[in-house]
Amino acid sequence: MRIVVCVKHVPDPQSDRGFTAEGRVERDPDEGTLNEPDEYAIEAAAALAGPDGEVVVLTMGPPQSRDAVRRGLQRGAHRAVVVTDPALEGSDAFSTATVLAAAVRRIGQDGPVDLVLTGVSSLDGVTAVLPTLLAAELDVAHLGLAADVEVDADDVRVRRDADGRSQVLAAPLPAVVSVTDRANQPRYPDVAGIVGARSKPLTTWSLADLDVDPRRVGRAGARTRVLRAAARGSRDRVLLTDDGTAGTRLATYLLENGLIR
Amino acid sequence: MNHSTTPPTEGTPVVLVLVDHHDGVVRSPTWEALTAARDLGEVHAVWLGRGLDTDALAEYGVAVVHRVDAHGRGAAGPDGYDDGGEDGDGDGVGDVATPEEPLPAAVAHALADVAGRCGADTVLLTSTPTTREVAALVAHRLEAGLVVDATAVHRGPEGHVVAATEAFGSTWAALVEVVRDRAVVALRPYSVAPVPVGTARPVEVRQHRTDVPAGRAVPRVVWRTPGPATRPELATADVVVAGGRGTEGDFALVEELADLLGGTVGATGVATHEGWIGREATIGQSGVTVAPRLYVGVGVSGAVHHRVGMEAARTIVAVNSDPDAPIFEIADVGVVGDLFTVLPQLNAEIRRLRA
Numbered sequence: 001m002r003i004v005v006c007v008k009h010v011p012d013p014q015s016d017r018g019f020t021a022e023g024r025v026e027r028d029p030d031e032g033t034l035n036e037p038d039e040y041a042i043e044a045a046a047a048l049a050g051p052d053g054e055v056v057v058l059t060m061g062p063p064q065s066r067d068a069v070r071r072g073l074q075r076g077a078h079r080a081v082v083v084t085d086p087a088l089e090g091s092d093a094f095s096t097a098t099v100l101a102a103a104v105r106r107i108g109q110d111g112p113v114d115l116v117l118t119g120v121s122s123l124d125g126v127t128a129v130l131p132t133l134l135a136a137e138l139d140v141a142h143l144g145l146a147a148d149v150e151v152d153a154d155d156v157r158v159r160r161d162a163d164g165r166s167q168v169l170a171a172p173l174p175a176v177v178s179v180t181d182r183a184n185q186p187r188y189p190d191v192a193g194i195v196g197a198r199s200k201p202l203t204t205w206s207l208a209d210l211d212v213d214p215r216r217v218g219r220a221g222a223r224t225r226v227l228r229a230a231a232r233g234s235r236d237r238v239l240l241t242d243d244g245t246a247g248t249r250l251a252t253y254l255l256e257n258g259l260i261r
Numbered sequence: 262m263n264h265s266t267t268p269p270t271e272g273t274p275v276v277l278v279l280v281d282h283h284d285g286v287v288r289s290p291t292w293e294a295l296t297a298a299r300d301l302g303e304v305h306a307v308w309l310g311r312g313l314d315t316d317a318l319a320e321y322g323v324a325v326v327h328r329v330d331a332h333g334r335g336a337a338g339p340d341g342y343d344d345g346g347e348d349g350d351g352d353g354v355g356d357v358a359t360p361e362e363p364l365p366a367a368v369a370h371a372l373a374d375v376a377g378r379c380g381a382d383t384v385l386l387t388s389t390p391t392t393r394e395v396a397a398l399v400a401h402r403l404e405a406g407l408v409v410d411a412t413a414v415h416r417g418p419e420g421h422v423v424a425a426t427e428a429f430g431s432t433w434a435a436l437v438e439v440v441r442d443r444a445v446v447a448l449r450p451y452s453v454a455p456v457p458v459g460t461a462r463p464v465e466v467r468q469h470r471t472d473v474p475a476g477r478a479v480p481r482v483v484w485r486t487p488g489p490a491t492r493p494e495l496a497t498a499d500v501v502v503a504g505g506r507g508t509e510g511d512f513a514l515v516e517e518l519a520d521l522l523g524g525t526v527g528a529t530g531v532a533t534h535e536g537w538i539g540r541e542a543t544i545g546q547s548g549v550t551v552a553p554r555l556y557v558g559v560g561v562s563g564a565v566h567h568r569v570g571m572e573a574a575r576t577i578v579a580v581n582s583d584p585d586a587p588i589f590e591i592a593d594v595g596v597v598g599d600l601f602t603v604l605p606q607l608n609a610e611i612r613r614l615r616a
Contacts, residue, residue: 018433019428019433019435023435036565037565037566093397093407094400094401094407120546120566121546121569123565127393127409127410128390128393128409128546129393129394129396129397129407129409132365132393132394132397132398132401133397133401135478136397136398136401136402136478137401139476139477139478140477140478141366141477141478141479141480142365142366142394142480143480144365144390144394145390145546145547147547157483161540161543161547161548162389162390162391162547162548165485165486165540165541166485166486166540167482167483167484167485167486168482168483168484168485169480169481169482169483170480170481170483171477171479171480171481172477175477175480180546180547180566181530181546181564181566182530182534182547222440223400223405223406223407223439223440223441224406224407224408224437224438224439224440225437225438225440226435226436226437227423227435227436227437227438228435228436229428229433229434229435229436230433230434230435231433232427232433232434236593237592237593237594237595238593238594238595239589239592239594239595239596239597240594240595240596240597240598241584241596241597241598242596242597242598242599242602242603244602245606246596246598246603246606247596247602247603247604247605247606247607247608247609247610248606248607248610250578250580250594250596250603250607250610251606251607251610251611251614252610252614253594254578254594254611255611255614259554259555259576259578260521260522260555260611
């Protein structure tokens with residue numbers, strides 16, 4: 001089985017995040033990490049590929065994004081591909097899907113790709129539409145919110161948990177599957193994994209290496225633009241540590257602030 | 262079948278709204294979407310499946326409702342799901358875009374078809390995990406701009422759709438303009454106040470049939486949770502009390518507090534996965550999005566898959582024994598302590614203050 005896992009390098013959710021005056025997402029080049037939901041996709045890929053399969057971890061982003069695929073290599077991926085190009089800056093989800101699809105097709109030139117796995121959303125965008133758009137660009141099915149993934153001959157089958165109920169969906173390979181945090185328990189990279197990752201192949205592609213029209217991507221290709229953005233006033237937070245009276249104090253607070261009647 | 266493409270009054274844009282209904286009863290976030298749509302142009306509604314209620318739609322200013330039968334079977338496989346039912350009975354076979362079985366690829370196909378036929382330049386839906394997928398697919402097919410989880414929408418001076426959204430865990434508010442000629446917007450529930458029109462006018466009904474191609478891009482449904490699709494009252498609750506891992510399976514205190522506050526009990530994915538409460542109580546990525554006036558998290562850590570389902574709550578209260586729990590980053594009132602000590606005290610004091 002050949003599986004491509006798409007991952008993203010995102011600003012650390014614990015860090016201060018915001019927009020610049022021009023309405024661009026502020027990205028500190030030094031702060032960033034592998035998008036946590038993607039860890040479940042990497043783990044699922046490693047399990048499905050087994051000892052005979054191959055997992056390729058793929059990302060699109062600024063140069064520091066290679067950190068995200070390195071973490072994938074540490075967690076069981078065999079090869080990594082980074083697509084980076086200044087022309088891609090400001091790409092929206094549609095452009096990102098176009099580029100990732102082109103990369104998947106190019107990866108497929110070495111041998112058919114059976115499955116593309118992703119996490120359900122990125123912690124910076126949280127729109128959760130990329131897996132759907134990627135499948136649309138590849139003209140394959142998207143099986144989303146997958147809590148369980150099984151591959152059987154030429155079919156993939158998932159249990160999709162959404163809107164408070166479950167469905168089991170099936171589609172022929174190749175397909176795109178986005179996995180939730182209920183799918184597995186991601187492994188922590190061990191010393192062997194970290195050391196071994198250093199010698200695994202990491203390829204970098206620019207837009208010129210892919211068959212993508214530059215006018216369709218980047219800021220010029222974006223379908224929306226931010227007119228203005230402002231930090232919402234930080235709520236006045238109250239934090240109590242229980243000294244045996246917190247329950248009582250909380251009740252008083254709720255009543256005094258009109259939160260309970 | 263009426264495939265009339267009678268154009269709207271010259272120059273009036275058409276806005277298409279997907280009606281979210283079950284058993285013929287329209288869910289309230291649809292009224293919000295129809296209210297918002299009136300600011301954008303002539304309002305058309307799409308009704309999938311049976312049970313069309315034109316009177317209710319007329320009260321919210323719908324000019325035309327497009328009733329759609331979407332037929333298809335998805336990609337065939339050796340064990341195709343087939344209980345021998347007839348097309349049109351909503352059992353998932355034949356009908357691939359019904360409220361009982363909302364396969365995103367099929368719903369999107371139907372919606373995009375209707376949008377093309379009625380010349381809509383904007384498509385509006387209520388944001389749920391399923392409709393966000395639908396929205397993305399429709400935008401892809403129509404080459405439209407997409408805004409997900411908008412809290413308000415209007416037209417800019419040049420006629421482009423402009424939407425208000427929140428980013429970074431609702432800590433930033435952004436105004437986003439769609440630069441394409443067509444837009445798809447998924448509105449966050451409970452963001453827009455629903456307002457009926459003063460005088461309801463008769464609604465024109467147009468019937469459509471759309472055939473979803475049986476290609477590899479449409480998954481097939483092999484099994485689904487038995488029983489009718491019901492959205493729990495959780496989604497519309499004014500007060501929500503949610504239990505998480507910290508309850509260790511004992512929801513008694515959570516339920517007691519919910520009763521005292523007149524609220525509804527919810528839970529994290531962990532709690533429902535453990536079987537401590539039914540899956541329909543899940544708040545978060547795999548479940549319901551809530552936007553109550555008051556949310557109380559009891560033994561809830563606040564991991565992102567839950568947070569995205571409740572961070573729009575007006576006031577967030579959290580009780581957790583771990584001072585590093587992420588929920589304290591978004592809580593307005595946080596109590597670090599043992600819920601088995603704090604909650605009994607809280608509940609008792611609420612009773613006492615009211616007495």
